[in-house]
Amino acid sequence: MEAERRGRTDGLGSVIRRHRRWAPVVVLVLLCAIIAMVNPRFIDPFNLVRLLNAAAIPTVLVMGATFVILMGSIDLSVEGVLAVSAVLASAMVANNFTSADFGLWAVPAGILLGLAIGGVNGVAHVTLRIPSFMTTLGIGFVAVGVATAILQGDTVRISDKGFRALSLERILGIPAGVWIAVAAVLVALFIQERTRMGRWLYAIGGDEATARQAGVPIERTRVMAFAVAGAFSGLAGVMAAAQLGQGHALMGQGRLFVTITAVVVGGTALSGGVGSVLNSVVGVLIVVVLFNGMVLMGLPPFAQQGVQGLLIIAAVAMALDRSRLSFVK
Amino acid sequence: MPAKWKTELVRFIPLITLLGLVALVATIEPSFVRFSTLTVLVSDTMTLFLMASGATFVILMGGIDLSVQAVASMTSVVVAALLPELGVLAVPVAVAAGLIAGAAGGISHTLLRIPSFISTLAVSGVVTTAAFLFSNERSINISGETRDAHLAWMVGEFAGVQAEIWVGLILLLVLLFVQIWTPIGRFCRIIGAGEQAAIASGIRVDRIKVYAFMLSGATAGFAGVMMAARLGSGSPTLANEFLLPSIAAIIVGGTALTGGVGSVWRTFIGALIIAVVRIGMTFVGVSVFAQQIVFGLVLVLAVAVTIDRSKILIVK
């Protein structure tokens, strides 16, 4: 009787729910199909590689952002951390600004700097009990400010070919940056699925009070999540420096809203508890394909923001799994 | 009753913080507290307050409105373009345009059940495109005569005080009235505190939400009009870099991003706190390279002080 009753009331619902998980992918495929119909060059393998390349840095950024958003928090320091890490990395390799030449040591250094700033975000957030929105906004200002103060308006130009190879080198025809992004996704997926911290993020996002009662170290997990998010932003900074061959205080401009949009379009709820880094990868691809597609389809510049807005509403409306959310904020 | 005193004190912490910051700047640079300096500062802050004022209701509901900047830019274009033809009537038209943009964000949020963060972000893209179309991708000048004829009431002087301040204060009173004496104001807070109970009590929550976004759009639109009046021109990028400061003003005032706790007067104070910190740095002569760093730190500390934690259990 139990099975019978459940079968009748939830059967259809659970089937839809099971398939709903794939909604972001459906949106992505649909979008690709439409663009390919307008301009068949879209599915040219070289363009697909370009799309992956364009998605590389945003992908690394959303890994960290997803963790933070899974907790129901938000990280607005993405642009600042990216910039300051890019500046550090570019100043550590052969460049025109410093006499340093530490080669690829710049990579761990950039990541560690991001980790440290992320850690500051987390510590300020949990010890002062300030909403993450405000903490990360403030710390983001500080990060850009520090980069500005160090450079005084200058740009660090990178002359280190080995470092540039992080973006320019191709392995199996695919740029190194994409491989780094793939590695970042695997690391993030591992953290999400196979570490305690990953599971605790879902617990905290689901119900912090309950998680606390169960002995989940809320504060430590929060600090760690922000630190890890910072590390990913730091890595993204290093990648941006390698890609653009320079480092300056405004490197991060325009990255923040793309990152959050991608996370949400991918189906991770801003209220926390629901989502995955894989969702966010799909989200990044949707956003990147959308941007690429608008240029490919020859949309006039003034119309792009509007079309992008409408399509994002459509994508989120289709992709977001709202079955578990009784209301939406 | 000491407990009651304490709660009363907690209510006024944003104001105390503001006065403390003013005192701090004044000890270093006493000319800061001259009447003329302070009125200039307050009048310069009114556009920020206008922009944040309606958005406070959205945040009280637990939502967020990221379209205020785009809406203000768009209405600056609308008012600048229509002023020569319509005269002062261009102002309500521009505010109405803002209201419609707000409604678009609110309706897509409630009807499609997508987070307001995304719906308003998307609407801001659409609004920007509309502004580009309407303005033919140019800024539109408001001639001096037109401005004097139709917008002097916003940017002139009255009783020795800048008109902006009067406009801001009147709007503050109007919105406080809305907040306390009308169902929209009350239910915004109630929705933020317990949306499901509000639904079960028969409150048309979606309608209230759309109203709140419309209010936010309208005040952002009004902010755009004031900017156009102050600057004598409208441009599709006029209000750039206003979004984060306006949200910061709301939060620094002590309104909780999670909804249910806060007030428009707090946003008024919050906007002034932001202005005092920013302008105070210029006044004291903090190096331009250090300003952003100091601003970021003060912002974090100010929120740490002003936020009313008594009603917030979990900080996200």
Next chain:
Amino acid sequence: MQRKKSPIYQLDRRQFLTRSAGFASMAAMASALPRDVLAQAADYTLAISMRSVANPYHATFTKGGEDFADFIGAKFATLVTEGNSEKGIADIRALLARTNGKLILNVDPNDSPDARVIVEDVANAGGFVVTQWNKPADLHPWDFDPHYVAHMSFDGVPSGQRVTQALIDGMGGEGGIVALGGILSNVPAIERRQGLELAIAENPGVELLDFQAADWNETKAFDITQAWITRFGRDVKGVWAANDGMAIGALEALRQEGLAGTVPVTGIDGIDAAIQAVRDGEMAGTVAWDPTWTGGMGLSIAYHSAIGEINIADEPQGHREFYGTGILITADTVGSLGAAEPENFLDFWGKATGQIQYRG
């Protein structure tokens, strides 16, 4: 058109902006100043206002202003708008209040409408102001004598046109161009685009394949350029960008495809990275402004008006609204770039290249 000289020089003088324009001979020049000039310096605060110290152009602009302030021994302040017009204006008002109007301001307004408000405020407070780049067409210095001293700008149309010609020359005179614009409604973005279109009209073998706004953002420029490579493939013979930041973004996108150096790129502004790229043969050209000069000379003219050295109201309109010198840098001329000569802050209009034109 009644321009006396061409606004663009083919680098006929070895003067150029770099960050640290040396001021070795400053002391010598200072001794040449009348004593009372120096005596009054202490009364005035000199200030520069611009968008952000985080970009090279404005950092150099600020440096020029600071150099002049040091030169006369005056107090100096830097204000930034952070892209927010209201913040920029509020800062200026705060400084006017603090200095009781004893302010000499060289301002690059965040947006052209800001200029009117700033000028009115400074004039009311009794200060002196020079504006850069952005102002409404119907706002003129002579309407606010003597407080609105001058407006300085660089003409984006001929610059855009000349640099486009350099690009077309680099392409071998024909083929498709794709173009990256700034924020659509920005005045410099509009002027530079007009220049682009003029040059293309003069070259029948050249076609504008697409124009996109990358909003002055190098990352956006990177992504758009990649999409263009897909859309137009080898038809893209040249990439035009309305500033050097976007040009660098486009160049790096080309580099990803192995096209850097093959497909020429041009920018405008003359930042170090772009000059290096011209030197390396990857960019076909850029236009260098002269921010050290605009930063310092703006203050100098205003200061000397304030202390009565110049009677600004009597100066011709060509001395009140004038263009500075934009220098086209191409592979041919980049080799002759040397260290900057010290700026002569007493040669007020030496580098001016004509009165500002208003095009419908």
Next chain:
Amino acid sequence: MSRAVSAVLEVSHATKSFPGVVALDDVTFEVRANEVVGLIGENGAGKSTLLKVLTGVYPLDEGEVLVNGESARLRGPRDAFDHGVAMVFQEQSVLITLSVAENIFLGREAEFTRGGVLLKAKMHAAARVELQKVRLDVDPATSCADLTFAQRQMVEIAKALSLDSRIDGDIVVLLDEPTSVLEAKEIELLFEIVRDLRDRAAFIFISHRLDEVLAVSDRVYVMRDGAIVGEMASADATTEKMHELMVGRALQHEYYRENRQGEPGEEIALSVSGLAAAGFTDVSLALRKGEILGIAGVVGSGREDLARALAGLAPISAGEVSVNGRPVRLTSPSDAVGAGIGYVPRERKVEGIVAGASVVENMTMASIDDFISLGIIRHGRERKVAQSWIDRLRIRTPSTETMVGSLSGGNQQKMVLSKWQIAGSSIMVLDHPTRGVDVGAKEDVYELIRDMTDQGLSIILLGDTLEELIGLSHKILVMRDGRITATFDAPVGAKPEQIELITHMV
């Protein structure tokens, strides 16, 4: 002092004060090995505080907690857990964002971690063992969002019992109102499980349902005003006796105010015909003016779904509803409110009250239009009406401006009832109106329900217990599998027996 050697958990001379209240006053309490101890008391009697002391949430002002005879300083639920004390929370604390296995081992993932890597297979295997204990047959990888409420409660209990295989000594499981979301069959299962596990664990069982406490416990403690006022073997106890100790006065014979059960009027207030929605089909009923219509049924019988459909909270797919003879469309709660239907929800804290709003704001929430003239909320009028209801229902609140979240459950519920009366609802759908309400306040609620019918209000009641349902109703419908299976008249003196209903329920 002498102390039973076999005590696994005890509290000795515990005192805990909060500003203005002594929450625990010299409490001495012990649980012996293999024992089920009942703990009863009205809300505010100190049960929750005692539990929080036992789980280390609150430190004691005086006295101590002893685990296995040794003084222990518990630093929180997690620390208590490591000492062998596990708690099943009253509020659903299963996280629907996690899987079953992850919920069971939340906070203890370290056991399944090697070198920082979480071994999921191992965790799932261990979870299966725990699930077997509570006889729940679900895949450990299932998301808890896909479970029913009762299943979630079982996961919660499995989580507590998982301590069993992890601690060498005896364990103590604190069951705080575990039965409130369970139906009879599941409660019986729970009791079986408790009995089965007694050789490994001791239990502290807390419930408002005194008969349940008596059924499962060996010994019962009664608390009142922060002190233990009675301790007795279950064999010697009766519900009347316990009740008397709890409230400090004798239980009135007429608990459900049956003497006040009047004759309902002839007019039909609510008529439902052929109604269908998710969870039920073809439901027809007629509710007369002044009548209490009880609906009995197990979880999933469709009675909750029916209640929610009538409240406009669930979409109706077929059938008609008329109020006072006029057909109404119930597409949203506001339609229902407009038709004069008020809903007192099961989840009071979620759907009943807005904890962060004031008493007056909550009270007028459903009828704000009545307090508006010229678009302005008349605060004075609102406050006056609210105050009159506070006086009438004896709602204990410092003022009309107090935050509702700070009131006790009973006072909150009275406030919810007053909300609908202020809104002038003529029909009330009461979904477990006495859930989480202490005994004294329960009587107030019953009194209030009778008052409402006297005034001509009609009530649909989904009782917290069958006893309550029978005691209060004029007429009872029984639902099973989404359909009405039986109808009983329940006049005073001729009330149906519980067993009669149960045969139609399962």
